[in-house]
Amino acid sequence: MIRPVRPEDAEELAALYAANRDFLRPFEPVRPPEFFTAEGQLARLERQLADDTHPFAILDGESIAGTINVFHIVREALQGCTIGYWIDGRRNGRGLATGAVGEVVSYAFGALGLHRVEAATLVDNVASQRVLEKNGFDRIGLARSFLRIAGDWRDFYLFQRIAD
Numbered sequence: 001m002i003r004p005v006r007p008e009d010a011e012e013l014a015a016l017y018a019a020n021r022d023f024l025r026p027f028e029p030v031r032p033p034e035f036f037t038a039e040g041q042l043a044r045l046e047r048q049l050a051d052d053t054h055p056f057a058i059l060d061g062e063s064i065a066g067t068i069n070v071f072h073i074v075r076e077a078l079q080g081c082t083i084g085y086w087i088d089g090r091r092n093g094r095g096l097a098t099g100a101v102g103e104v105v106s107y108a109f110g111a112l113g114l115h116r117v118e119a120a121t122l123v124d125n126v127a128s129q130r131v132l133e134k135n136g137f138d139r140i141g142l143a144r145s146f147l148r149i150a151g152d153w154r155d156f157y158l159f160q161r162i163a164d
């Protein structure tokens, strides 16, 4: 249910982000207007690929229902990465995020040969915490003032899953 994001997805992704602008606002950094355009999405994809980020589309049939990214890949002694994801508000509650996290964890431990996957959720984002717990993640603890979300530095719970 996930596949790498392609340049030709830019228009569909821009439309999906625009449709979810209000839904995602409490969970995301402030997005500039060009983020919601095909050109902005194409430029973002180019930056991600140059930055060793692995962006995936989460599919609902033929359509893109969200994205899940693997980033902050660190080798040497850590052999870890971080994941971030979201699902179209109209398609929540169908197990799409749970399935996508499961697939991306397999990719991180398999194709990428990593040892550890990290994720962070806002303290009150119970749905995302549930998605991680269903995928075998352990809660590490509270990271105070961890990310600037919707303009404010917010506390997050950090989670990790270690390769079996």
Ligand SMILES: CC(C)(COP(=O)(O)OP(=O)(O)OC[C@H]1O[C@@H](n2cnc3c(N)ncnc32)[C@H](O)[C@@H]1OP(=O)(O)O)[C@@H](O)C(=O)NCCC(=O)NCCS
Pocket: 023, 024, 027, 085, 086, 087, 088, 091, 092, 093, 094, 095, 096, 097, 098, 099, 120, 121, 122, 125, 126, 127, 128, 130, 131
């Ligand atoms: C969090 C998010 C990814 C979940 O996507 P989803 O496809 O609806 O998730 P799933 O259907 O796979 O699983 C959601 C689980 O959370 C549970 N859940 C949802 N809202 C809940 C709530 N308010 N309290 C407790 N559990 C809740 C669901 O019941 C389900 O668990 P279950 O299978 O045990 O019943 C989606 O809501 C989203 O994109 N939110 C905005 C962006 C975001 O938070 N991204 C993640 C950042 S860490």
